Amino acid sequence: MKKAAAFLAIAMTVAGGLPAKADFQDNQPISITTSGATATGFGRAVVEALNAIVRDVYPGSTMTFRPNTGAGGLVDLMNNDAQLSLGVTNVEIPIALEGQPPFEQPMRGKLSFVFNGLPGTKFFFIAEKAWAEKAGVVTLEDYLKKKPRGTLSVSARGTLYLNLIADALLKQGNSSVETVERQWPGSRVAYLPSARGVDELKDGKIDLQIGAAFQPFQAINEVARSRPLVWLKVPDNYLEAVAKQYDLEIVTFPKGFYSFLDEDVKTLRIDLAMLAATSVSEEAVYKYMKAVGSRLDRFRSIHPSYADVTLEELARKPSSVPYHPGAERYFREVGIIK
Helix, strand or coil: CHHHHHHHHHHHHHCCCCCCCCCCCCCCCCEEEEECCCCCCHHHHHHHHHHHHHHHHCCCCEEEECCCCHHHHHHHHHCCCCCEEEEECCCHHHHHHHCCCCCCCCCCCCEEEEEEEEEEEEEEEEEEHHHHHHHCCCEHHHHHHHCCCEEEECCCCCCHHHHHHHHHHHHCCCCCHHHHHHHCCCEEEECCCHHHHHHHHHCCCCCEEEEEECCCCHHHHHHHHHCCEEECECCHHHHHHHHHHHCCEEEEECCCCCCCCCCCEEEEEEEEEEEEECCCCHHHHHHHHHHHHHCHHHHHCCCHHHCCCCHHHHHCCCCCCCECHHHHHHHHHCCCCC
16 A cells, blocks of 8 residues: 555656646635735725725635734735735835835845735825915025925825935925925924825915825815915925935926916826735635736726826836745736736
């Protein structure tokens, strides 16, 4: 009997009969906690929509949302408090991989790419019109030269890509977020999520904002109907320097894109990825991506800016991290990775 079993094992090996790699073509549920999006705003809406898609495709799946920031979400991955983190950009990833502040340990080899979860996020630079006219501010350069009293919002602490890009833009005018906060008389910096910053602009609690969102961000037009706004134009050399520093794209909002835009304006575009810890199972990530890909029409319905999104766009990843095996399997299966 033992000889027969040994012979069978050898025969299977020679014939290529080793156990086949699991294909995960079943309806068994998965369990995933997603971090990286704040408790309010568009990121949460995206996570909840994605979770609903997975529950529909794999009934009984436990899909949980754990509010945090992009940087905090990466820490959650390292602490096994989450399996996925949304809202990570090519600004945070190199810092996290090297373990530079605010990260306490290097994450190289511990992070992997799932999909481009928030493709095409674009920056906005807006101010309350009456404040801007009184201060004589038309451009971001004017603001940095004149140092007017007022409150600047630069997104929540921990939303590193926004914090760092805002700071980099101010440094083009020989200033910084810290300088505005500590050295400009009568000035204050508010660290608020972009959506909340727009709300506080409406309420008169802040005067100008550097934010980012999917565009058009309807909350901005809603505020403009009751509280006139202006766009703070950013000098081309500022945009070009920061785009080069962080590998961003410069894009244009055409005249009329917002109700108060009376000319074309340039801004910055960035993609926000969904990452996973490399320890997350191939099955969980594969099923997650298969669910999203099989319901691409529902993904497109999340926001008008998603209307024409393709699987190719979702597969576009930063060069600094590899695909998660589950995501790679899915993208190969649909022919995007050859």
